[in-house]
Amino acid sequence: MRTYTTDAHGTFQRSDVEFHRNERAEMELVVCRPDRTYQRIVGFGAAFTEASAYVFAQMPPAVQDDFLLRCFGGAVEGDEGRGGNAYTLCRTHVQSCDFALGNHAYVRPFDRTLRTFSLERDRKLLLPFISCGLAVNPALQLIAAPWSPPAFMKTNGRMNGGGRLRRSCYEPWARLLARYVEAYAEEGVNITRMTVQNEPCAVQTWDSCLFTAQEEAEFAVHYLRPALDAAGFSHVRLLAWDHNTDRILERVDDTFTVSGAAQAFDGVAYHWYAGDHFEQLRAVVDEHPDKELLFTEGCVEYSHGGSCASTEERKAEQYGHALIGALNAGANGFIDWNMLLDERGGPNHVGNFCEAPLMYDRATGELMEHRSFAYLGQVSRFVSPGSRRMLVSRYCDDVECVGFVRPDGQRVLVALNRRDEVARFDVAERPRVVRIEVPPHALTTMVWE
Secondary structure (H helix, E strand, C coil), X not given: CEEEEEECCEEEEEEECCCEECCXXXXXXXXXXXXXXXXXXXXXXXXXXXXXXXXHXXXXXXXXXXXXXXXXXXXXXXXXXXECXXXXXXXXXXXXXXXXXXXXXXXXXXXCCCCCCCCHHHHHCHXXXXXXXXXXXXXXXXXXXXXXXXXXXXXXXXCECCCEECHHHHHHHHHHHHHHXXXXXXXXXXXXXXXXXCCCCCCCCCECCECCHHHHHHHHHHHHHHHHHHCCCCCCXXXXXXXXXXXXXHHHHHHCCCCXXXXXXXXXXXXXXXXXXXXXXXXXXXXXXXXXXXXXXCCEECCCCCHHHCCHHHHHHHHXXXXXXXXXXXXXXXXXXXXXXXXXXXCCCCCCCEECCEEEECCCCEEEEXXXXXXXXXXXXXXXXXXXXXXXXXXXXXXXXXXXXXXXXXXXXXXXXXXXXXXXXXXXXXXXXEEEEECCCEEEEEEEC
């Protein structure tokens, strides 16, 4: 068995341990059952935002290359601690979001015909940034999410501050979204999934728009799905919700009561800002086993709770806990928020600064890697698309675990130790067992045949 550990002393520290036969082992066990498998993994990654692209463009070419290899470079077969995080599933925004340089729309005011549609703004920073990621990993899949329709299509007349999509603009907005997918394809960037609206229940000081469950479903069923199909993009999978966990079950229930919604939507997306609520995630999976469940956004927010002063340990464990909990609840993938930010946690056109696992200090020219980046890699490097989560049972609650069977047949177990002392236990795939030690506040990934 190969083991890789990230803690305060280093990242992906490797050690090799041997199984031995012990059919009577029963204490301090983490039991793995690769014969019992569940959801298929789609991938892991982070978000391409205009803010990230702006920071990326300021880095020297050598630092850019280093960044791209860290994110999209593949792990080394047989020694996954080397190489990059092997990101395979990422997200981007349609038009502008808070992590953009300002509000912008793809059409000029009051143009419902889309005659003025243009990607000129995206071609400056965002599209070249995405293209660099694709150059390293051409198999990268991309989810697109709108934060707001153009201001003239909304009831409040602004892209910021909530408001709703005017009923008279359902059809032109759907056509604009389909045109966006087509235009990106023409640029060599294929969108594989799309959400109807980022955070449809939030009135934000930045780009935002409100949709009830019924409005979201009706827009998808009668406008967006037909527009994508008519444009030749029937393969683009639509995801509902794209908001927090605390009300995900009721929202999905309400959405899927609308006639045709179960056919229009291929999955559900969610964020972590309301906390865990893993039980609701599991209920969504149990009630809709044919739908994808994807974590599409989470970050350490500087504007909530003073996270600038939080320890690397606590922030990394936030990622590790969310990853393990989401995957055990049935999630098919996990996408971090901004792939890259500057030393302030920006730029952000409304000052909503956040931390990113990778940040670039413009004064020193240093690419700063937080421990959270390695924690993401402790899963993304080892659990390839097509892997299946396997049944894992634990002897206690304070060591969190999730396991997988990869397409190549190898087993992967990820264990997060949130204790202040070493966690010692046996990993059992009966009749074999192996003794494992996970240091305090560390995350360890184990790989074996």
